[in-house]
Amino acid sequence: MISVAPADVRNRQADLIATAQREPVVITSRGAGRRAVVVSPEFCDRALQALEDQADIRAAAAARQETERIYHEDLAAEVGH
Template sequence: MISLTLSDFRNRQADLIAAAQREPVVVTSCGAGRRAVVVSPAFYDRALQALEDQADISAAAAARQETERISHEDLATELGL
């Protein structure tokens, strides 16, 4: 992983965006630590999909814990069918 200051990033941004296609680039600033992490679109898409998958897994686990039953008629009414 590449790590550099914001001013260095500004001076070399074309090269660093190209480097971000291979590995994350961490942009730092004095007093604030990490300010940004530049990643490839493919990495971003995989990370976003993993977060969505995890949310779905958590929701499914919570639904399995529910003990309340709902009738087909009540469900259809709730869904406006």
């Protein structure tokens, strides 16, 4: 992962976008630390999918803890079948 100052982003935009295809590029500023991270679209897609998967895993775990029974007929009526 490389770090650059905001002024360098303007001067090296094409190079930084190319670098972001291989590794995250951190944009930093004095006093504020990390301001942004530039990543490839593929990295972003994988990260979002991983977050969605984790949310699904947590929801499934919570559903397994429920003790209320849902009957097939009730569910079918609720979804319109």
